[in-house]
Amino acid sequence: MSFAITAYNTIFKRNSVYVGSVFAAAFAFGIGFDSGVTAFWDSWNRGRQWKDIRHKYVQDEE
């Protein structure tokens, strides 16, 4: 209950703050969505990508 009042007073009350927080959340959401989808892709295709099998074919000269 108090959380709802706090959220209203800090974010929703002023439209400028509201719109700004919407854009900030969109930015954060885009980054999070991208990294999440990439992590899912890597785990789904584990062992099939070049970065997983590179060590079998390329020996870094040390």
Next chain:
Amino acid sequence: MASFQAVKKSINLAPTVRALPSGVPAAPLLNLAVRAPAEQHGHGHGSSGPRADVPPSWAGGVSKSPFGLFTKTYTTAPSPRVFQQRLLHTSAVVKDAPEVPDFSHYRAPNTDNNRALSYFMVGTMGVLSASVAKSSVSEFLQTMAASADVLALAKVEVDLTTIPEGKNVIIKWRGKPVFIRHRTQSEIDEARSANWKTFRDPEPDEARAKKPEWLVMLGVCTHLGCVPIGEAGDYGGWFCPCHGSHYDISGRARKGPAPLNLEVPAHDFNDAEGKLVIG
């Protein structure tokens, strides 16, 4: 007998019971000019005479005509003043405000949560729309970017250790020839000592060669785009056979129709591996 029946009918029946063949109701014995009786008749509406709630006859009224009843108003009659209140009636009572049911059982006891949730849902919609718009725009812009094969061809590596001193090498870079000249010390001195401020396109040799012994230029004549010939011309540099432009050992236009010096592409030296990267 028949005449008696007609008389009886005319007395007993209402005057408008019959209709003429034209459809007009016939009122044969209706006296439209009848007046109220002169005397009081004992139920308290004052003296007799013309009725106060009926417009007078000169203001108009109903008259009988051969085509039926006829009504006409000649003037604006005063409205009949009726002071008698009708206290008995059967219509519904008109109230000041309609009766509203009691919704207090259905109302939220505290509206703060609902308000915050509503704003939150609206804001979430905004977040999703902004993400969609941003990714649409950025994906569309990425379609204009160079593809990977183009980027891979955009750079060229040259092994400088294979070029002896005083030799030219011509390589292809982005479809155009590039001259690489390993200059000798005397050529460097010649290029640096020239009075470049009097040239057609004044440019010092220090600005053209990052390392004095390596000169890298696009091999396209600035006049009309021929490929100049190396180690030729009046100044020991390049000579364009098409229209006779002469370039010196730093690639600067010295003679002929060429308006500008030979162009120097963006290049970098990789000292560790002795390589030159153009692009």
